[in-house]
Amino acid sequence: MLHKRRTLAAFAAPCLPLTGVGLPLVVYLPPYYASTLGLELAVVGILFSAVRWIDLPIDIAFGHWIDRTETRLGRFKPWMLGGGIAMALGLAMVFFASPGITPIRAFAGLLLLYVGFSAAQVAHTSWGQALSTDYHERSRIFSWWQTGNMVALISLLAVPPLANALGPRFGWEPSAALGVHAMGWVLLLLVIPTFAIIMLGVPERKSVHQHPHGWADIVSALKRPLLRRLLLIDLFASLPPGFGGALLIFFFEAARGFSVAEARLLLLFYFAAGLIGAPLWGMIARRTSKHMAVALSISSYAVLHAMLVLAPQQNFWLAAGGMLLAGLPAVAPAFLVRAMLADVTDAETLATGRSNAGLYYAVLVGVQKLGYAIPVGLAYIVLDMVGFDAKLGAANTPAAIDGLVMLFLVPPVSTALIAAWLARGWTIDRAAQQQIIAELQSR
Template sequence: MAIDRWRLAAFTAPAFPIAAAGLPLTVHLPPYYAGTLGLNLALVGLIFVAVRIIDLPFDLLFGQMLDRARWRWGRFRPWFVIGAVLMTAFTAFVFMARPGISPLGAFGGLLGLYIGMSLFLLTHLAWAATLTDVYHDRSRIFGWIQAATVLGLLVVLALPPLTARLLHTTAPAAGIHAMGVFLILTSALSTILVLATTPERAMPPPPSAPVHSDFARVLVNALMRRLLLADLLAGLATGVLAAMFIFVFEHRLRFDAATASALLLPYFLAGLVAAPLWMKLAYRIGKHRTAGVAGVLFCITATVIAFLPPGNVMVAIPVLALAGMPFTAFPFLMRAMLADVLDVERRDSGRDCTGLFSATLVMTTKIAHALPVGLVYPLLALIGFQAAPGAINSDAAIAGLVALFVALPLLLMAAAVWVVWRWPLDQAAHAAVVAELALSVDPVRS
């Protein structure tokens, strides 16, 4: 089913608030809860880590619900609305919290928000995987979703300084409240857009096999195992780079904190601009080869960043723009490739595992985002690196920082490229799978 650009824009709109919510949950809210709202610093850290850990199994639960539950209103629509309502309600609670909030209240609000976001995100991605069975159209759909994701990051990055300028205040609460209002409005509007413009395809019958056999399919499917490994490795490479980015720019390249943060703008902007270029390349050489090209570019630019001339903004900007180009490629290509894997699974097992397989990929991505700090920070401490702003580090500590910044992401991304480069499910192979499904009774396409 071909999708025109206006309907595609409407369908991809939820990626905007989902991405915009993720950044403040990691960057802005922890110091806000510990500072302005007055909660104990160590307790805040414990709450935010605990919520992220507890949230992980919910992805698998929601994936099972998407595959097994049947509603008269559709397979995805009811869960999509429930996720949107939960996300909107708990966004108001978390972002509009006042001083005096209890630790239990903060924990409950954050857990509710993460659960709502997980259901909203998973339903959106699973629904996207069923919109078409055309190999290249999937690159287009998930490329648009990734572009909306980056745009959401850019807008939410700009909200705190913009709010401070408009309201003539430096109070952190103003920026946090502005982000909350923005998330509530965009979540509600994007949900309405999707419901009004995107019909669902025919629902497959619910699986009759026991639940545990569904989980076994994730492990049995060789393509799925390879996809999850590639996504994990690429996510870890990006996460490790992000975990050390500020350290390298402050202590090795000698930029102040404000300049280092501002230099993320050309990085994200380039990722947004590059998204359609990666889509076009995927049309020419296939999704897996395009992911490999993006991975190689990531390795080259990550290495160049570490050896930029200290304090030179004019050199840093174009290099960071080039480094930001592969930022969007791997995530959307992995999701588009997952949609192809789901066709193979339907052919081989006769099951529709869209929800569970999508949930597993979402969970792998979350793990890749959560691990880098725990992996990198102990290594930095081991080499004697001092992370405090203005700290004096020895030449050996700086050299160790640069070595980790270059070697870890390069090795991880090179491994991801190796995993996807020999991916067997190219356009021709996928066309054969679709043809076989057309000859069988495939309820998803009937």
């Protein structure tokens, strides 16, 4: 079944606010909390990392409950609604925090934000899996999902510089706080309408293979070889942009001599490339396979990311070109891995007689969070150890800047190559998936 474009657009609509809790939050909030709000760099790294580790079992719990949900609204809509409300409250606490905030207060806001995000994100991606059983249509569905993410990223990253440019006209002094507060308002204003669009515009297809499962099935699911391998692919594919996002502003400011505003502008080139990259890699996946497209994209990302480190200082347009090229393959793993997980769900349903889609997507959401939590926690702690000061920028010591450059280069490239190697060994192609669906339907 091919879905109409308006249905896919409605499905992608919640990506606008949900994406704001992803990379933009990692890029903007930790430096903002470490400089403007006055928390120590190591404390910020621990907070932003710890809240995601704590949130991981919550993801799994949500997936477990979503698989057991049957309401008049449907299986996924109640969780979208509840998650949206909690996320809105968390956004208000996190984006509008005042200078002098305590670590406990910062942690509470982050935890509430991520709990709401978890409920909505797990329900959203699980819903995408349930929309179709066709191998290539699943790539199409999640390609729209990823395009929505890219539109959101570009739009949201443009908000702070735009707010600072227009602020003086309204009597607001340009500052980091103005940019962060503007992004917070945009996200808050997007939650209700976009969640309403998906709830009204996207049908829920009832799974004929759905069976309630117990907590023992969670442990059993994590022992499944296919799921374990896919989770590792997603983890190692999420770590490179996680490290890059956490360190990007520091790298371009301290090691390459750009202003913070220029460093943030470079992100727009990176994510603008994703609008081209998503359909491009979707086409490559249709002509080869999902897993080969993942392997090709993430290995090419490793090469292009390494080239960023070789770029000369203070050459903005050369750096912008490098960011544009690196953004083309960076977009592919996120949506293709989720399409691959839909195939894994069918394979495991065939093997076990149970549909654990909500659980599987919950675990994948948790793994993606780790892909952002590990870099922030590890990188910020290491930066603090080598003497890097977020407030000094290019005035840091040569040793501190060298440590920053090595962190920006080595972990992203090495983890990307591991992800590519894991993806090459994947076993479910189109023929295998069609056979699985045929056997499920015959039951």
